[in-house]
Amino acid sequence: MTNHTHLPSLGDHYSQLLGLVEPWTIENIDLNVDQATLDIHVIEQDATAFPCPECGTSSKLYDHAPERRWRHLDTMQFTTEIVARLPRVSCQTHGVKTVGVPWADPHARWTLLFERFAILVLESTSNITRAMALLKIGWDQAQAIRTRAVERGLARRTKETIDHVGIDEKSFLAGHQYASLMTDLDQGRVLDVVQDRTTESAKMLKRHLDGLLAHCLHDITNAVTEGLNSKIQFVKASARGFRTFQNYRIAILFYCGKLDMLPL
Ligand SMILES: [Zn+2]
Numbered sequence: 001m002t003n004h005t006h007l008p009s010l011g012d013h014y015s016q017l018l019g020l021v022e023p024w025t026i027e028n029i030d031l032n033v034d035q036a037t038l039d040i041h042v043i044e045q046d047a048t049a050f051p052c053p054e055c056g057t058s059s060k061l062y063d064h065a066p067e068r069r070w071r072h073l074d075t076m077q078f079t080t081e082i083v084a085r086l087p088r089v090s091c092q093t094h095g096v097k098t099v100g101v102p103w104a105d106p107h108a109r110w111t112l113l114f115e116r117f118a119i120l121v122l123e124s125t126s127n128i129t130r131a132m133a134l135l136k137i138g139w140d141q142a143q144a145i146r147t148r149a150v151e152r153g154l155a156r157r158t159k160e161t162i163d164h165v166g167i168d169e170k171s172f173l174a175g176h177q178y179a180s181l182m183t184d185l186d187q188g189r190v191l192d193v194v195q196d197r198t199t200e201s202a203k204m205l206k207r208h209l210d211g212l213l214a215h216c217l218h219d220i221t222n223a224v225t226e227g228l229n230s231k232i233q234f235v236k237a238s239a240r241g242f243r244t245f246q247n248y249r250i251a252i253l254f255y256c257g258k259l260d261m262l263p264l
Contacts, residue, residue: 011025011026011028011029014026014029014040018040018042018072018082018103018111018113019102019103020042020102020103021102022045023044023045023046023047024042024043024044024045024101024102025042025043025044025045026040026041026042027041027042027043028041029041031078036077036078036079037078037079037080037081038075038078038079038080038081039069039080039081039082039083040072040080040081040082040083041083041084042082042083042084042103043084043085044087047061047087048060048061049061049089050087050089050099051089051099051100052089052091052093052094052097053097053098053099053100053106054091054093054094054097055091055093055094057091057092057093059089059090059091059092059097060089060090061087061088061089062087062088062089062090062096063087063088063096064085064086064087064088065085065086065087065088065098066085067083067084067085068083068084068085068086069081069082069083069109070082070103070104070108070109070110070111070114071109071110071111071114071137072103072110072111072113072114073111073113073114073117079136082103082104082111084101086098086099086101087099105148105263108148109141109144110145112263112264113264115145115148115149115263116262116263116264117135118135118137118142118145119145119146119149119261119262119263120262121134121135122135122142122145122146122254123254123255126234128142143247143250146250146251146254147246147250149254149259149261149262150250150253150254150257150259150261152259152260152261152262152263153253153257153259153260153261154253154257154259156259156260157259157260162184162186162187162191163185163186164184164185164186165182165183165184165185165191166182166183166185167180167181167182167183168180168181168183168229169181169196170232170236172236172245172248177195177196177245178195178196179193179194179195179196179245179248179249180193180194180196181193181232181252182194183228187258188227188228188258189228189256189257189258190228190232190252190253190256190257191257192249192253193248193249193252193253194249195245228256231255231256232252232256234255235251235252235255235256236248
């Protein structure tokens with residue numbers, strides 16, 4: 001005699017994996033074996049009102065936005081995406097707005113779980129080309145994920161006392177331009193990077209020193225920052241050329257900022 005245990009349906013299984021909560025539910029799952037893709041179609045069920053994304057006031061369902069896709073963690077070898085037409089609500093204060101979803105940040109093209117995984121892969125590999133191949137993403141997407149990660153990390157950084165601050169000038173864009181790096185010498189991390197225009201650098205310095213107890217300024221010559229310097233050199237060497245200052249700043253902060261960047 002065989003005992004059969006109840007197995008949840010595939011939809012239930014994915015709902016649990018995605019952490020979907022009411023009113024979100026899986027409508028259907030499309031598996032395309034030839035293209036090795038899996039689309040998870042998500043809809044809201046029996047909901048006539050949602051919180052306004054601006055103010056949180058419960059607002060009436062107005063209509064649905066066009067279909068959107070979010071890249072999710074792969075299912076086995078299948079590239080997996082969540083597909084949904086998001087409800088739009090009519091808020092009395094803010095007008096018609098698209099509601100927020102539990103699986104992704106607003107405007108993101110990836111689920112929070114995919115973004116988290118991508119950050120860990122990008123952080124841990126010394127070869128960005130290999131990371132991009134592993135994640136099946138392009139350079140622009142990798143850069144967008146790093147940018148969002150750095151912004152998240154900077155927003156989370158708390159005001160704290162930094163005892164020893166270093167300022168160092170580094171070249172980028174094949175040595176044609178310069179940037180000033182401000183570093184926390186005790187923790188061996190980069191605090192910020194600004195393009196070298198004297199006024200901007202002076203402004204940055206003032207902004208960062210205000211409210212901080214900076215006991216003294218050191219040149220970046222000691223052992224702690226030697227390690228940091230080699231890491232910065234590595235970032236510069238492993239990047240596909242920084243065509244813009246912003247890309248350079250984001251890469252340095254991503255790898256050398258010791259930021260808390262994960263979305264979950
Ligand atoms: Zn509102």
